[in-house]
Amino acid sequence: MSMRVTFLGTSGAVPTTERAPSAVLVNREGERMLFDCGEGTQRQMMRFNTGFNVSHLFVTHLHGDHILGIPGLIQSWDFNDRDAALAIHVPPGSKKHVKRLVHAGGYDPSYPVNIHEVSPGSTALDGDEFEVRTFKTNHRTRSQGYAIVEDDRPGRFDREKAEEELGIPPGPMYGRLHNGEAVELDDGRVIQPEQVVGDPRPGRKLVYTGDTRPVQATVEMAEDADLLIHDATFASDESGRARQTYHSTAQEAADVASRANAKRLALTHISSRYAGDASPIEREAQERFHGECFVPSDGQKVEVPFPDAE
Template structure:
């Protein structure tokens, strides 16, 4: 799983930071979270490709959705035929359809728009799901997303299987798939004899714009990567409350409570256009996980399996 930070800036873009957009590549699939102005150009610039299958919108403020018309039209100009689905919070369907059809445009490929309640599942994939959770951002209907993979099968102990007399071949696969097998002498070997405990999948959480909320902690335990609103440093805490954002310290405290391994601080105010170190430094002081960082536009972050070191 790889996350490309396409846009890490706040409501006002700067020469260094575009508005919010994050692309997740997972097992050959590309999922886009928010689509601020200029997202298609960022995708070209940072080489992510355009084969996005789903777009997940946290809320309808312009810095999170104004890239949708351009992206849809560019996909159409590139003769796209595959469908794309756009997911948004309650009350967003009509507005998102208007963006897709901006200026009376009608895309030549299927575009579907779904409203999702902020405590459900936006996408139920083959071996993962994208969950939603409520956030708090001014008067806007807003929500965050958590990509949570299913547990993987445990490791197959080939040496143990051979000790038990299982011949090399198809019976190995049947055991690993959870099926008991019978040997030539009538002995039955059960999967639990040769297959270890299930191994955890990966977890990615994105809040969008929000005040610190318990739902970020509750949506899943110990995310491998949490992308959290950190628009301001603590000196602007009053402004953060007024505008429905979080400070870097508040983001770090939520990330610590959630048990997040890594914390990416985004939606950085244009006040820090030239130097975001105050935001990063503040979060590092309060975060108990492995690392807290302010990503640059274009930065790519790998999200390994939780047990990757052991493997």
């Protein structure tokens, strides 16, 4: 089962020739979810071949570099004869503003577009064996982050014990046991799932902050995350500017990841002042965070493995 992240836009508020405004696409088992939608996101999707069939769009806040791609994407979907409904999830108080973007220029999509206000600390989407949860962030406007949190998976099935020790014949009984059902053998013995199935195994967790100062809510949501995508707009020599604009430095993002015990940290929303060289951002974070840490480029794809993957 795959979970692939494509970084469509990794720039700060001002795009550069190499980095577009904020947008991250996650493809989980063929279900595509888009997190923020900066200007030109539809072209980035084409350019990096992510597929266009997005079912859910999650907006962190209403600044232009996170939402101005919505009108073009909405209309392009219409030109491509889309008929499937689109759900847009937004912070409280944002619905009317996003609705204006959906209908920009008096345009009315021919397919359903449903806008849902969702508060921090709640579940934005209850999916098939996963949830998208919200958490409060700290920016200059009402803002929130999102986390994809998968359900626990069944434990490993001990085929050797099932076949050799317990004499369970290979076949449908194995699947029933792995799914938590007891089975009765021909000799009358009843085998319970726990006799051949190990402890539940955790699913994956991906956390996306959008624009924010470092906050405890991110630490809590990102506990043991497989991938934390965090605002790292500035290097530490611009820490005053980071505080003034309610962004984070690379070191602050790394501190959050360390406190959360995250496995990997992606540093995004890179200020245009680092257009020629983002290495100070990555280097500073690596000094504070000892897991895998990187500044993704636009178009970079990252696979998120299960925590117990070998």
